[in-house]
Amino acid sequence: MRQFTAVVNPTAGGSSGTAALLVLARLLREAGAQLDTQYSRSLEHAREVARAAGEQGRIVLAVGGDGIVGCVGGALSGTDAVFGIVPAGRGNDFARALGLPTDAPALAELLLNGSPRAIDTIEVESAVHPGVAVLGSVYAGVDAVANRYANTSRLLRGAASYYAGGLRAVATWRPAAYHITVDGVPYERRGYTVVAANSGFYGFGRNVAPGARLDDGLLDVVVIKHAPKRLFFAMMNELKTGAHLARPEIEILRGKEIRIAADRAIPYGADGEVEATLPVTVRVRPGALNVLC
Structure with missing residues (x-):
């Protein structure tokens, strides 16, 4: 029977997250599995717990939202450990x-x-994050600003916090001149954001890269180019269905190594947690993580 170590973000999902874990833990133990629960004190602590459990041959569960999932999964990237996710963010x-x-x-x-x-993972290389691995995407621009607002919101939760954060970020956004290099080929673009996507989804269910595949050895690079702000909000609504791909302001590039820079200090984020400022280089790690899915 399987042995699990659950690495828990104690702040994710509020009481509903804790309740979800309690129900799942009962079901696993009733089936004869062993479950050890560890509450993370920080992202670095979560990485340490995950690596230690993986080295012991235990299945490592990330309990929480995309921040803890990306942190724990990234820590196990490139190892033989098996990874599982308990969505509670x-x-x-x-x-x-x-x-x-x-x-x-x-x-x-x-x-x-x-x-x-x-599945593939993403290696993030920058002055602040030398060689950190993440899972979903790295995004540089107005979405990174919006995500920061959403994560620090005390009044709103869930989709409302992302929507309010997006409104606040776009209201003050000035188009950036991006310098993008995909597998050695340079591109100059002006706009709102550049997303290097391993997974298609980010920002509370927005399917920014519908063509992204977790096991194809490539990253989909979504460029949202300059447009009037009213049109940008229309595109944001279209992200739920993938209809945004039909717009000329959307460009999709694909590659294994992507460098993103800009004409000013543009913030970037990854999996909802990793935050710093451009430039950043991201590389795909093919088949680097074993996940139960």
Whole structure:
């Protein structure tokens, strides 16, 4: 029977996140599995716990939202450890991309009997993050600003915090001149953001890169070019369905190594947590993570 170590973000999802873990833990233990629960004190602590558990041959579960999922999954990238996800955050975008069940019985069944699948991860290289691995995407521009506002919101939760954060970010945004290099080929673009996507979803269910695949050895680079702000909001609504791809302001590039720079200090983010300022280089790590999905 499988042995699990759950690395928990104690602030994710509020009481609903804690309740989800309690129900899942009961189901796993009733089936005969062993479950050890560790509450993270910081992202670095979460990485340390995850690596230690993986080295012991335990299945490592990330319990929370995209921040803890990206942190724990990134820590296990390039190892033989098996990774599982218990979605209990606000966005849960990486769990969405994997098609994970949201009800506890189905998720318990998957964790107990599912087979690991090798997926790609992203290596992030910058002055602040030398060689950090993440899972979903790296985004540089107005979305990074919006995500920062959403994560620090005390009044709003869930989709409302992302929407309000987006309104606030766009209201003060000035178009940036991006310098993008994809597998050695340079591109100069002016606009709102550049997203290097391993997973199609970010920002609470927005399907920014519908063509992205987690196991194709490539990153989809989505460039949202300059447009009137009223049109930008229309495009944001279209991200839910993928209709934004038909707009001329959207450009898709693909490659294995992408460098993103800009004409000013543009913030970038990754998986909802990693934050710094451009330039940044990202590289795909093919098949680097074994995940139950």
